Amino acid sequence: MIAASQIEPVRPSPLDSRTGERREMTLHMGPQHPSMHGVLHLVVGLDGETVKWVDPDIGFLHRGVEKLCETLPWDAIAPVLERNDYLAPSTNSHAFCLAVEGLGGVDVPRRAQWLRCLADELSRISSHLVAWGTMGVDLGGAFGGGTSVFLYCLRERERILDIMQEWTGTRFHPNLSQIGGARYDVPAGFDRLLDTKLAEIDAKLDEMISMMEESPIFQARTRGIGVLSPELALGLGACGPVARASGLALDLRKTRPYEAYKEIDVPIVVRTEGDAYARYRVRIDEARVSIRLSRQILAGLPDGPIHGRPPVRSSKHKAPAGTSYAAVEGARGELGVWIRSDKEMSPTRVRLRSPSFANLSAIVYILPGHLIADVVAVLGSLDPVFGDVDR
Amino acid sequence: MWTADSILETFVFPFAISLATLSVFMTALIPVLWIERKLAARLQGRVGPYEVGSPHGYLQPIADVLKLLSKADMIPTQADRLLFLFAPIWTGTCALWGVALIPFAPGLAAFRSDISLVLLLAVASLPGLGQMAAGWASANKYALVSALRVVGQVAAFEIPLIAGAITPAIVYGSLDLNTLTEAQPAVGFLFGHPLGIPSFLLFLVGMLAEGNRTPFDIAEAESELIAGVTIEYSGMRFALFYIGEYGSLFLFGLLACVLWFGGFRGPFVPGPHWLLLKGFAFFCFVTILRWSFIRLRIDQFLKISWSGFVPASFLLVLLAVWWVG
Numbered sequence: 001m002i003a004a005s006q007i008e009p010v011r012p013s014p015l016d017s018r019t020g021e022r023r024e025m026t027l028h029m030g031p032q033h034p035s036m037h038g039v040l041h042l043v044v045g046l047d048g049e050t051v052k053w054v055d056p057d058i059g060f061l062h063r064g065v066e067k068l069c070e071t072l073p074w075d076a077i078a079p080v081l082e083r084n085d086y087l088a089p090s091t092n093s094h095a096f097c098l099a100v101e102g103l104g105g106v107d108v109p110r111r112a113q114w115l116r117c118l119a120d121e122l123s124r125i126s127s128h129l130v131a132w133g134t135m136g137v138d139l140g141g142a143f144g145g146g147t148s149v150f151l152y153c154l155r156e157r158e159r160i161l162d163i164m165q166e167w168t169g170t171r172f173h174p175n176l177s178q179i180g181g182a183r184y185d186v187p188a189g190f191d192r193l194l195d196t197k198l199a200e201i202d203a204k205l206d207e208m209i210s211m212m213e214e215s216p217i218f219q220a221r222t223r224g225i226g227v228l229s230p231e232l233a234l235g236l237g238a239c240g241p242v243a244r245a246s247g248l249a250l251d252l253r254k255t256r257p258y259e260a261y262k263e264i265d266v267p268i269v270v271r272t273e274g275d276a277y278a279r280y281r282v283r284i285d286e287a288r289v290s291i292r293l294s295r296q297i298l299a300g301l302p303d304g305p306i307h308g309r310p311p312v313r314s315s316k317h318k319a320p321a322g323t324s325y326a327a328v329e330g331a332r333g334e335l336g337v338w339i340r341s342d343k344e345m346s347p348t349r350v351r352l353r354s355p356s357f358a359n360l361s362a363i364v365y366i367l368p369g370h371l372i373a374d375v376v377a378v379l380g381s382l383d384p385v386f387g388d389v390d391r
Numbered sequence: 392m393w394t395a396d397s398i399l400e401t402f403v404f405p406f407a408i409s410l411a412t413l414s415v416f417m418t419a420l421i422p423v424l425w426i427e428r429k430l431a432a433r434l435q436g437r438v439g440p441y442e443v444g445s446p447h448g449y450l451q452p453i454a455d456v457l458k459l460l461s462k463a464d465m466i467p468t469q470a471d472r473l474l475f476l477f478a479p480i481w482t483g484t485c486a487l488w489g490v491a492l493i494p495f496a497p498g499l500a501a502f503r504s505d506i507s508l509v510l511l512l513a514v515a516s517l518p519g520l521g522q523m524a525a526g527w528a529s530a531n532k533y534a535l536v537s538a539l540r541v542v543g544q545v546a547a548f549e550i551p552l553i554a555g556a557i558t559p560a561i562v563y564g565s566l567d568l569n570t571l572t573e574a575q576p577a578v579g580f581l582f583g584h585p586l587g588i589p590s591f592l593l594f595l596v597g598m599l600a601e602g603n604r605t606p607f608d609i610a611e612a613e614s615e616l617i618a619g620v621t622i623e624y625s626g627m628r629f630a631l632f633y634i635g636e637y638g639s640l641f642l643f644g645l646l647a648c649v650l651w652f653g654g655f656r657g658p659f660v661p662g663p664h665w666l667l668l669k670g671f672a673f674f675c676f677v678t679i680l681r682w683s684f685i686r687l688r689i690d691q692f693l694k695i696s697w698s699g700f701v702p703a704s705f706l707l708v709l710l711a712v713w714w715v716g
């Protein structure tokens with residue numbers, strides 16, 4: 001296997017010493033651009049319509065979350081972190097709570113563990129729905145079939161939000177995980193609600209597939225575009241659907257099982273093409289798997305309390321000194337949180353390992369040689385969330 | 392020597408006819424905008440405009456235009472001023488010229504000519520020129536890339552469009568749209584002749600490309616080029632591009648109805664109502680196409696044109712000539 005350091009990114013061409021200009025036309029895509037997934041600023045070197053190099057400029061959504069965490073009491077951090085990867089919110093707080101619990105050796109009741117995993121699976125489905133939708137907009141534009149796909153996807157995502165509302169009272173940021181347990185138990189009749197809503201989504205997935213995949217135009221636009229080799233994916237730390245589309249069977253739920261996944265067999269969806277199509281397709285299959293896992297988790301939900309005694313709710317609580325790293329398989333891959341505690345009211349240092357950042361870094365390698373139209377297709381297939389990239 | 396008749400014929404009639412065409416055209420554009428918005432909303436599971444002119448947002452197009460009229464007119468400092476100001480007027484008015492050639496009832500067209508089909512096709516390809524000018528004049532890289540795409544697109548798709556449109560002309564031996572309408576069988580050229588369907592398909596593809604509709608809206612491509620050539624335009628100048636786009640789409644729709652669907656002919660009384668009805672139905676069809684497809688890439692688009700549609704066009708014309716004998 002080639003070491004990743006041997007694969008060089010294509011750097012921007014040097015300025016001409018005489019004119020002070022570059023050979024290529026530089027096009028600044030973003031930060032205000034319809035398909036930059038938020039606030040990515042991409043400086044693209046163009047020869048005609050062919051991309052020669054790309055120079056990503058990130059940080060427009062930097063909020064200083066890691067620094068903010070150092071000022072907050074332990075139990076107030078998880079809700080803040082949910083705003084990072086805002087398309088799959090509950091995975092963020094889950095990872096943080098796992099890290100703190102590792103620090104203090106807190107015993108989490110089994111029921112709470114399973115509930116957290118259920119929330120993760122549901123947010124994975126909703127996040128993947130948004131990913132296809134935005135990819136559709138990237139490929140088809142706001143005035144065309146792409147928007148239709150996008151709106152169908154959002155309509156289906158609404159069902160997940162309905163489920164979360166019934167469960168936690170909040171549609172978007174469920175704020176379910178808390179240190180040492182889960183905040184909300186499932187309401188009565190929840191299994192019936194979940195079953196109906198998920199069945200509806202499952203039925204509509206075929207409609208999405210026929211809208212996108214069975215269209216020869218979609219095939220032409222995504223097959224063989226933005227191929228990410230397994231070596232490069234590994235070297236960049238790519239994870240989640242992006243890595244799995246490149247033939248790497250990386251899934252924390254399988255490779256380093258935590259909580260409910262220790263008892264449930266998680267099938268890993270892997271494809272070998274590594275192109276934009278494979279990344280899209282992995283997400284479709286994964287959503288199907290997640291629908292099945294959600295049902296499985298709810299069916300096997302253990303009885304018992306949902307948080308340990310006493311629940312960590314006091315702002316005066318101090319976590320034991322030490323460092324701890326915990327990661328969950330978020331919708332975009334390994335979402336990790338590293339914490340250092342000096343037995344203070346707040347963590348001394350919090351460091352987030354965001355999957356979007358690792359996946360986004362691939363564009364410098366895979367975009368050169370493609371056309372402008374492919375830039376947005378590849379970006380759509382990588383599915384970065386800028387709350388997560390810029391933190 | 393000016394007589395009363397010649398003054399009427401030289402100055403008054405053209406003016407009156409232009410005014411009439413303009414009002415018909417502008418009145419037709421308002422339902423066109425509304426239909427597009429409502430139909431798109433229906434396709435996407437939305438309700439679309441609802442509040443302005445409730446209950447179904449009938450007045451929304453008027454509100455849209457009023458909003459655009461009230462916007463500041465911005466001209467970039469580096470723009471080629473003359474070209475920048477002139478381009479939207481060019482694009483916005485060209486489609487109007489074409490409508491003047493459409494026969495709305497037997498013998499009734501604003502401008503009658505023996506070669507009205509040729510004139511119409513010539514006029515219909517003019518908006519592209521305005522787009523190119525706008526792309527060049529805007530001094531914006533997105534607009535420039537878009538202008539380059541317009542050039543490629545117009546060159547590649549004018550041929551299928553024209554080949555499709557002249558097939559009925561070859562078959563019926565006339566370039567007059569009025570004669571062509573009358574010459575068709577009752578089911579229209581589309582079903583009344585073996586070359587009807589292939590020629591219509593070629594025309595449709597060319598038309599979608601010309602009218603900047605998905606899957607061929609390469610030039611605007613707003614997920615890539617944001618707004619294409621219109622990126623630096625605001626207010627009414629921006630609206631003129633849209634009048635041009637919808638206008639040429641509507642014009643092509645009318646032309647398609649004239650050439651393939653029997654134009655103003657229909658059961659009961661033939662007349663403009665049939666043509667307009669068919670025109671709107673055709674527009675709905677195109678709108679559904681638009682909101683169901685994603686976009687091709689520019690290289691794939693040019694490839695299918697030059698290696699698929701252009702040879703097919705020549706083949707079609709040869710077949711038509713062979714058919715006539």
